[in-house]
Amino acid sequence: MPKDHIAGETYPERIRMGLLSRTFTPELVDFVVDEAGAREERTKSLPARLMVYFVLTMWLFTGSGYGLVLRELVEHWPRRAAEGWRPARTGSLTEARQRLGPGPLRLLFDRVAGVSGSAATPGAFWCGLRLTSLDGSLFDVPASKANAAAYGRSANGHRPGPFPQVRLLALVECGTKAMIGAAFDSFAVGERTLARRLLVHLRAGMLLMADRGFPAFVLWQAATRTGAQLLWRCSDSFTLPVDRVLHDGTYLSHLNGPHGKRITVRVVEYTVTTSTLDESGVSEETSELFCLITTLLEPQAVPAAELAELYTSRWTSETIFKHIKIEQRGGRTATLRSNSPAMVEQELWAMLCVYQAIHHLTVETATHAQLPVSHISFKQTLAAARRSVGADFSPRQLAAKARDVQDDLAREAVKPRPGRAAPRATKRSTAGYRTVKPDEPATTRVIHTVGLRLFPEERRPAPPADTTSQRITPPGMPSPRRREMATAA
Known part of the structure; x- marks a missing residue:
């Protein structure tokens, strides 16, 4: 032995x-x-x-x-x-x-969580900032009286859900899928509340991305006080008055807080057009409007097109929950084992630990x-x-x-594949989605086209005389313009 x-x-x-x-x-x-x-x-x-x-x-x-x-x-x-x-x-x-x-x-x-990417890790850094994102998901737990009382259930308007649910929020490193921190609570506790618990993990030198459910004055203010930069998406109902149009066509706005307080933000708007392809060519196009707010206020340092492209890396956190729910847990309909809140908590921390340990092995392999x-x-x-x-x-x-x-x-490394999309449909006719047709393919090829929504040139101020020196550049790397010249040479 x-x-x-x-x-x-x-x-x-x-x-x-x-x-x-x-x-x-x-x-x-x-x-x-x-x-x-x-x-x-x-x-x-x-x-x-x-x-x-x-x-x-x-x-x-x-x-x-x-x-x-x-x-x-x-x-x-x-x-x-x-x-x-x-x-x-x-x-x-x-x-x-x-x-x-x-x-x-x-x-x-707490001991095994944390970042694992370096400056050489693809997708881990952008302009010297470590890319991170917030995302949440719900987990079904057994329908014991103790779990129902502790966690509550979702409802569809007609009746409560079949299982109590735990809401979990994760802070993720985008380039590696490392879990930096996590927090969970009952279904009734919102993602903004959980996000406040994760701000302790933010540092200067990070860029935090988040989806539409997070923008709010108090949370934004608390996040900026950590020293991290922010890039969050806003919902259509979020009011963002035009305070000043910038020379690149984006604009400055503000978030309203209590007692007349304001926080200045930069607004970047763009549309993403998704073209679905079949054997005969383009069969369908759909467009979606994106509105991002950021602490990166200077357009000459951070171009709008780069921010629009950068935001797509936020979806890394969503793939983490796919790994956990489908591959690690065993399927979307699987529940946890535990019938008491204390054991549910134990089981969830164990789930996150195992995910992080598997992640360590994938990072070692990639390196x-x-x-x-x-x-x-x-x-x-x-x-x-x-x-x-x-x-x-x-x-x-x-x-x-x-x-x-x-x-x-x-x-057995996974080879990069072109963009694909799967319809939100199901073979179970009792579900809320439409039924899959017998001859319908599981996925189709897609092309995403990004179009910036900028103010017309006649409404923009003149750009600064020299913008290259103001561009954010990772430490130890040449400026973007010098990189372009080197590439051309």
């Missing part, structure tokens, strides 16, 4: 999570257990460290019951029978989860293969992590296994 065990460990404490043990080391797990005050007073067959690994492994095998999850953890450990240890029953595992509580998993997420992180399949990385659970690796064997997995994932 490999000699990588900590002195004084009992058999259950020797169990690891395979590849994910590189993120969730025994030392780190012990630290968060002690910090949360969850250490058992006497030796048990289900000690706290094992239960942390068990709760995390639940998110690798979401379709398996407690007994099968535990079996995955211990299956390949040869000394199990020799030392007289037997897997616990479901009731014992439930009690051990309750003893552990949510604290260790919350602290564990090793010199590929963008988006080219490494989350689904295949998750499958590799599952296959490694329960293996008895020494540190050297674990490092070698990680290199082999990275090589395999790099060989």
